[in-house]
Amino acid sequence: MTYQLHYWPTIQGRGEFVRLALEEVGAAYVDVARNGGADGGERALMADMGDPALDHPPFAPPYLVDGDLVIGQTANILLHLGLRHGLAPRDEAGRLWVNQLQLTIADLVAEAHDVHHPVGLGLYYEDQKAEAARRAEEFRTQRMKKFLGWFETVLARAPKGGWLTGTALTYADLSLFQTVEGLRYAFPHAMKRLEPKLERVIQVRDRVAERPNIRAYLASDRRLAFNTEGIFRRYPELDPA
Numbered sequence: 001m002t003y004q005l006h007y008w009p010t011i012q013g014r015g016e017f018v019r020l021a022l023e024e025v026g027a028a029y030v031d032v033a034r035n036g037g038a039d040g041g042e043r044a045l046m047a048d049m050g051d052p053a054l055d056h057p058p059f060a061p062p063y064l065v066d067g068d069l070v071i072g073q074t075a076n077i078l079l080h081l082g083l084r085h086g087l088a089p090r091d092e093a094g095r096l097w098v099n100q101l102q103l104t105i106a107d108l109v110a111e112a113h114d115v116h117h118p119v120g121l122g123l124y125y126e127d128q129k130a131e132a133a134r135r136a137e138e139f140r141t142q143r144m145k146k147f148l149g150w151f152e153t154v155l156a157r158a159p160k161g162g163w164l165t166g167t168a169l170t171y172a173d174l175s176l177f178q179t180v181e182g183l184r185y186a187f188p189h190a191m192k193r194l195e196p197k198l199e200r201v202i203q204v205r206d207r208v209a210e211r212p213n214i215r216a217y218l219a220s221d222r223r224l225a226f227n228t229e230g231i232f233r234r235y236p237e238l239d240p241a
């Protein structure tokens with residue numbers, strides 16, 4: 001069974017959390033919009049979302065097609081893949097916990113996005129730079145520390161093993177890797193200041209990067225580079241030295 005991942009073709013964005021899970025387990029998947037060519041891909045994505053034949057239309061990408069299932073919401077897609085491919089505990093408490101970790105990452109991701117779009121999604125960054133600067137300061141000095149510090153605490157309290165739930169890798173570990181990468185790209189100075197107190201979080205990041213399938217993926221052209229169209233954006237004025 002080949003999965004179809006539907007996501008914007010030119011950014012890592014939220015789709016990257018799904019790509020990492022698919023790559024880690026070596027799943028067969030097509031990144032549909034990327035394979036339709038730049039314009040064609042985006043058009044197909046929009047057409048799919050408006051498809052009147054869908055009983056469960058996704059609100060926004062990413063969404064995953066798995067046979068008859070069309071699954072939207074990043075955390076929901078990962079819940080599905082995690083169970084299918086052994087990237088999540090099978091017991092209910094464990095499954096809920098990993099979903100909670102992922103939803104917390106989703107909150108962080110939304111806040112990272114809102115740093116450059118604090119006023120409105122439909123406006124350009126250039127039209128909300130002053131508000132973005134205010135939002136960025138709070139994000140850098142308060143929110144990043146609170147979110148990442150919480151993950152550090154979770155790791156300190158987890159059973160031995162180095163992953164968020166102890167000895168077994170879950171999709172939340174892959175997502176924590178992506179979060180650190182995104183924050184390092186967008187806020188390199190703030191991360192430099194925070195990282196000395198995030199030893200365990202950085203260890204998870206490093207261990208994920210060393211996994212053979214992830215290493216191969218990161219070196220491939222399937223891994224898009226971060227850029228200033230995505231969720232994590234490097235605007236030097238939002239991250240002073």
Ligand SMILES: N[C@@H](CCC(=O)N[C@@H](CS)C(=O)NCC(=O)O)C(=O)O
Nearest residue numbers: 013014060061062072073074075106
């Ligand atoms: N909570 C959703 C958010 C999905 C989302 O905001 N997708 C963005 C791209 S990363 C999008 O294209 N949004 C269009 C819109 O909100 O109108 C998730 O985690 O998947």
